[in-house]
Amino acid sequence: MATHESTVDLVEGDVVRQFARAAVLAALIGVLGAIQIPYPLSPAPITLQVLFVFLAGLVLGPVWGTASMLLYLAAGAVGAPVFSGWEAGLGPLLGQTGGFLWSYPLAAGLIGLVVHRGTDLRDPASVPLPIVVGALVAGTVLVYAMGTGYAAWLLALEPWEAIAGFALPFIPAELLKMAAAIAIVTSGRIEPVQS
Amino acid sequence: MLSYEPDGTLAHRLDPRSKLAIQIGFAATALAHTGLRALAALSVVAAVVLLVARVSVLEALYAYRYALVFLTLAPLLAAVTFGSPWIDLEDGATSARASYRVLLILLVSAAYVRSTPVRASRAAIQRTIPGKPGQLLGIGVALVFRFLPVLQADLRTIRDAMAARLGDERSAVDRASTIGILGLSRAFDRADRLALAMQARCFAWNPTLPALSLSRLDYPAFAVAVVLALSAFL
Known part of the structure; x- marks a missing residue:
């Protein structure tokens, strides 16, 4: 009988922990895409997904926060119903929501970099509040700049038309999500993995 | 869907x-x-x-x-x-x-x-993207599929419990942060147990994949x- 021998290259312990958290957070964002909150200012309901993009950067840090969002996009692209409203497939990544979706890894990375000042994680509850707020505002601006910019190009809209349709109606909801993210971080009940 | x-x-x-x-x-x-x-x-x-x-x-x-x-x-x-x-x-x-x-x-x-099917997509990812990033992406995608129903049940439990305590009459920020804290801490508990289980089963960079x-x-x-x-x- 022919046998095949190879050595096993084990994955390091702290990588496994961060990776498991990144994967589970990606799934959690997917589940939130199905919880639709009716929103009077928009024809389509809103979701809490961006709140968890913030949390990915805040709690998992720049490297694993970005990885988590990439896992989310990859799972959606191959058919997991994780995009807003149970949508799946490569289509949403290229369609009018594409700019928003592709901004998630960058926004999580940006928030993580600003809050953790590098790749070594620190407890976000101990970071001064203005830095956290600044990071969240920068992340939100990035999400909406990429989202509306791509939608404007794709659907042949003027910049102000895209802003009126894809950004302005959602500002109150984003402020609410930022407030929630700050409340979660300052509660100190979610601790990052410290290596 | x-x-x-x-x-x-x-x-x-x-x-x-x-x-x-x-x-x-x-x-x-x-x-x-x-x-x-x-x-x-x-x-x-x-x-x-x-x-x-x-x-x-x-x-x-x-x-x-x-x-x-x-x-x-x-x-x-x-x-x-x-x-x-x-x-x-x-x-x-x-x-x-x-x-x-x-x-x-x-x-x-x-x-x-x-x-x-998921397993075919996963194999395609792992065979197309070389090295460790491809491995993690492939396994991660499979884990996302696996955890979707579990976390959905978790979130339903959280929302039912909030509703039973008149949580749906509280402010929007309050509701969103409660869902955030409870959802995230439950999910991370699961992630930590998953990490332990994966290590116990020799989670490796070079596992055996189905043939494509x-x-x-x-x-x-x-x-x-x-x-x-x-x-x-x-």
């Missing part, structure tokens, strides 16, 4: 990599053209793809209903102008053609979702993908 369904169609027998290539080729050419003739040709290709994967158009449209809201909204937004003549039909028509090609891209991706092989069917599929991608330059 659109998801994988076992079947024996041509699309189901193709290698996931050739199906991904077709989608990318289709999207590339659709994003490059908005002319009426190009849109007619792309519609025919999209119809053939849906037929081959045996996906009903109505079902696919229903799955993407929220996207449709924005795709209908965009031409209206483009047509409305401040000041006379208030409605600019030409701007609206340009945007309508642009929106229509997005709809076609969505329909084509529905065919992949219907015809490709290109069959005779896949070569024409790749050829179609290349033709579609090249037609972006027409």
Whole structure:
């Protein structure tokens, strides 16, 4: 009988922990895409997904926060119903929501970099509040700049038309999500993995 | 909701990599053209793809209903102008053609979702993206699929418990942060147990994967993908 021998290259312990958290957070964002909150200012309901993009950067840090969002996009692209409203497939990544979706890894990375000042994680509850707020505002601006910019190009809209349709109606909801993210971080009940 | 369904169609027998290539080729050419003739040709290709994967158009449209809201909204937004003549039909028509090609891209991706099981997608990811990033991406995608129903049940429990305590009468920020804290801490508890379990089972960079092989069917599929991608330059 022919046998095949190879050595096993084990994955390091702290990588496994961060990776498991990144994967589970990606799934959690997917589940939130199905919880639709009716929103009077928009024809389509809103979701809490961006709140968890913030949390990915805040709690998992720049490297694993970005990885988590990439896992989310990859799972959606191959058919997991994780995009807003149970949508799946490569289509949403290229369609009018594409700019928003592709901004998630960058926004999580940006928030993580600003809050953790590098790749070594620190407890976000101990970071001064203005830095956290600044990071969240920068992340939100990035999400909406990429989202509306791509939608404007794709659907042949003027910049102000895209802003009126894809950004302005959602500002109150984003402020609410930022407030929630700050409340979660300052509660100190979610601790990052410290290596 | 659109998801994988076992079947024996041509699309189901193709290698996931050739199906991904077709989608990318289709999207590339659709994003490059908005002319009426190009849109007619792309519609025919999209119809053939849906037929081959045996996906009903109505079902696919229903799955993407929220996207449709924005795709209908965009031409209206483009047509409305401040000041006379208030409605600019030409701007609206340009945007309508642009929106229509997005709809076609969505329909084509529905065919992949219907015809490709997770394990095949995972193997395709791990074989296409080399090294450790490919490994983690492949395993991570499989874990996302696995944890979706579990976390859905968690979140339902949290929301039921909040409702039972009149949580739905509290402020929106309060509700969102409660869902955030409880959802995240439950999910991370699961992640920590998962990490322990994976380590106990020798989670390694070099596990054994199912075999993928290109069959005779896949070569024409790749050829179609290349033709579609090249037609972006027409």
